[in-house]
Every structure is written in C-alpha cells, then in structure tokens.
Amino acid sequence: MNAKTFLALFARDVHVARRNAITTLIQTLLQPLMFVFVFGQVLTRSGMMAASYKGMLLPGIIAIAMTMTGVQAVAMPVIAEFQFTREIEDRLLAPIRTEWIAVEKILAGMVQALVSGAVVALPARFLLGSDLGISTDHLGLVLLIALMVAVFSAAGGLTLGCSVGQTQIGLMFSIVLAPMLMFGCTYYPWSALASFPILQKLVLLNPMVYASEGLRGTLAPQYPHMSTAAVIAVLAVIDIGLVVTGLWRFQSKSVT
C-alpha cells in the first residue's frame, strides 16, 4: 500500500466531512433525538410508558445514530461520485490499488459513525434524565461493539452505494434503511418479539439487531438482551462479509 496516498485520501474525506459537519449532524441526529424526546419524555411523563423504558431506549438510539451515519456517510457520496458527477475518477487515478481506496472509504465512514454515536449519547442522556441506570462497567466491550458496528455500517454503506443508482436513493431508504430501523430491536429488546416467532427469526438477518442488542447488553444489562458473546461473534461474521462484499462491489464498479 502507498501510505502517503492513503492518508491524503483520508485527509480529503475528513476535510469534506468537517466542512459539512453541521448539515451532517442535523441530518443524522435530529431524528433520533426527536425519538428520544417523544418516547423518553412525552410518553413516559404522561404515564403511557414506564419510566424504565428510558434506559432501554438509549442503547438503541446510539445504535441508530451510528448505523445511519455510517451507511449514509459512505453510500451517499459513493452514489453521487460514481454517477453523473464522476468525481471519484480523480481518486481512482491516484497511485494506489483500487481496494485501498475502498478501504479508505470504509475507514472514513467508521470515524463518522463513531463520532455520531458519541455525539448523540450526550444530548440523549440529557433529554432522558439522570436516572437511566446506564452501566459503565463494561466500557471495553462497549467500545469493541461500537467499533464492530462502525465497520458493518460503513462497509454496508459502501456495498449499498455501489449497488444503488442515483434514482433509487428514495427506494433505498424505504426498502432497506426504514425496515432496518423498525425491525432493528432499537426501540424494544429482541425478546419482545417472542409473540411473533417468524418475525423474531427473520430480524436475525438485520445487522442493526446486533448493534442494539450488543450495546444494550453492555450499557444497560439489566434489560433483556442477547448474549454479548453471541453478538460479538455474529458481528464479526457480518463485518467480514460486508467488507469483502463492499470491496468487491467497489472494484467492479470502478472498472468497466
């Protein structure tokens, strides 16, 4: 690998992300924060939901913010840059193997996913109040799971971005991202799906489930959650699968 070129490509993405920081933050954080307010404040204070729901919700909100940011941070530019603007060409001509350009994209997306998770956690915690029962005993595991979530969201974004055309962005949101959110065990634990056995098996295909359950199991272990070891194992498989697919899709997209 050519380290100078790789770092320059990364510097370019950081530069652009910083320039667009405000809009990016609004775009990815506003929706989860509104959810926090409605579910964590309106519904709990009015007594329609138990106060304990708040602590259950926070890990899910972090999972949403991270996944959506990672996916969009990679997919949206890739879709645009490969289509009519063809902005990507200058970078494809940089003296580095094409695979590394894809790796750089994933890395830049991961950083944005991690930043987003950290940024949403603070105001969400503020909005929800202090009596959340959030545990910091397993910080190492939290970071490991967050890192693995960042990998699959950025690599998934690359795969999506290389498979979807400009005209299908709306479709991508409604048939890929929206179901991922709703059936990602973000607003409820996986065990809550027990009365829908078929659905409960189906959602296991959704990477978001492991993000929510993993963060819930480490940040708020008092709520029902999947085994953390199992979550890490599945996330590892998903990460490898999506990275390999993303690199392959990028490679075939960049050469005709």
Added chain:
Amino acid sequence: MGVGIRTHDLRKIYTSPPPMAARGAAFAGGGFGKKAKGAKSANIVALEGISLEVAPGEIFGLLGPNGAGKSTTVGILTTRVRPTGGEAYIGEFDVWRQQVEAKRLIGVVQQRPNLDFSLTAREILIFHGAYFGMPSADRQRRASELLEQFQLTPRADELTRGFSGGMMQRLSVARALMHDPQVLFLDEPSTGLDPQTRLLLWGIIREYNGQGKTILITTHNMEEADELCHRVAIVDHGKVIALGTPAALKASIPGGYLLQLRFSSAPASLIDLLKQLPGVTEVRENGPGIDVYADRGGSLIPAIVATATENSIDLHDVHISEPSLENLFLHHTGRSLRQ
C-alpha cells in the same frame, strides 16, 4: 527520459452498459435492476485490435468520429477500462497488471469534467498533489502557479459547482498537470471551449510537450489534430485505418483536392468521362453526388462544366476542399468525421 505508450492488438467488448470511463454524454446512469438484464443483451465491440506505438516526447492524436473507440483506448491506457484482449503499456509498465506504477506516470483529462465538487479549485489541485505524494510546500506553490497560468486565480477559493464549462475544463487540465506526469492523456480537450480558451490550451499543451512529455490526445476535430499532433492515427469502428504525420496522411489522399459535385443526373458515362479529365485521380459516386479526387481544385471546374454540358447535364452544386484529414477520413470510410 520521456515515457512512451504502446498497445498491441487491443480489444474491448463491452458486456454491460454503460462504460463509465468511455461513455458519451448521452448515457444516463443505470441501476441494479437494469444492469442484470442489459448484461446479456449488450455486447458492444468497441476495439477490434488497436496496435499503436507512441514515442516518448511525441504529441500523438487519435482522430475519429464519436464511437470510434478513442475513449475506450484512453480508458484502457489509464486503467479505467479492462481490456478484453491485447496488451497496453505505459513506458515499461503493463497498464493492467502494474496499475499503480502506470498511474504514477500519467495525468488524465477526461472528456467531461469530473471535478471534486466538495472542494474549492485550489483544494482540488492541492489534494490531487497529495494523492501523488507531493510535499506540502510544493503542492501550494504548484497549485498557485497553475491557477495563475489557467487564469483561475480570481475564483481559486470557490467551490467549483458554479464554474462555467470552460473553467471546469481548464481546471481539469491544470489538475492533470499538477503532479507533473510523464504522459498526459487528453480526451476531447477542446469540446465546449471557446476559440480563445482553445488557443490557450493548445499553447499549454505545446509548452508541456516542450519539456519532453508525451501527450496522447483524442479529437474529432481535424484542425486540432492537424495543428497540434506530430502523428495521427485515424480510428473508426475500433480499428486504425490510417497512421502517420498529418502532412503524410494528407499527401496520401489521391490527388489531395476533393471536389464534391452535384449534377442534374449522374449516369455512369459521366463518371467515365470525368475520370479522363487531366489531374483527376479518382471518381466515386457518393449518394446522389459525385466525389472527384484531383491534384487541383477550382481550375478543374471549367473542364467539368464543359464535359457535363456536352452531355446535356447541368452542374448544380460544387464544393471544393483542400487536402485535409477530413478528406482522408471521407476517402477511407465514405463518411464525414462529423456524422
């Protein structure tokens, strides 16, 4: 030491539309559903064995109409298109197998501007330099020089989305020169440029070539090929149909002059009579008209008129063109470059 370009029996069949690095402006982006279906139906032969040798320090032109295979050739030589067969080398490096080494040597100006819209003009140049490992101070200095040379300094720190087509094109060329490549590829560089900017560009190309750099330029503009190129390959339907210096190519047209005539009628007997006129080397039917290749132009007209009148045929229209690459293309293909 300059770096040359070599291709041997280069072939390309597109199995899936649309070829990104080589498609014309008419293509719209395709999506995943369409692609799978298109892959079976579309087998577009773009190159049918192109062999070229471009010497180090040469300005070499690929001249041909749209769809001739020029951009595909450039696409393969710049690592953006995978060849179906044959070999392509930049200097000693096999373009497909040693992509990184080949990319290090080349600068590319694509047919359509592909500027990074997230960056300002200056940042585009500076990041491009960084991709090629240039030290920071060099990047800043060279970017400022190029912005000045390409008359972009006043808008250097603006995002490029609002630039005019000509400004984008100038910036694309500046970017390609940023890392001082040994080989410069320009795919239809003058398309959409006003005459003044075109002259500026030609001046810059000549100057860059003066530093011993190799330049490969594609064009469907014979004036550009004639003015700028040391040697020209005329391509059509993925094949080289003529190759040589512009002067030698023009001299190879029988007679040199082309008189395109239209008569009230064009019987075979008239064609035979025209062939016997002094200075005429070839006479061809071309649709309703007759093309006469001759070693002279206007001075042949009285004889043509006399021959026609003797046979009660009227001459309706005459178009005389001097020896040109356009005539050469017409001679080889029966079609105009602009068609």
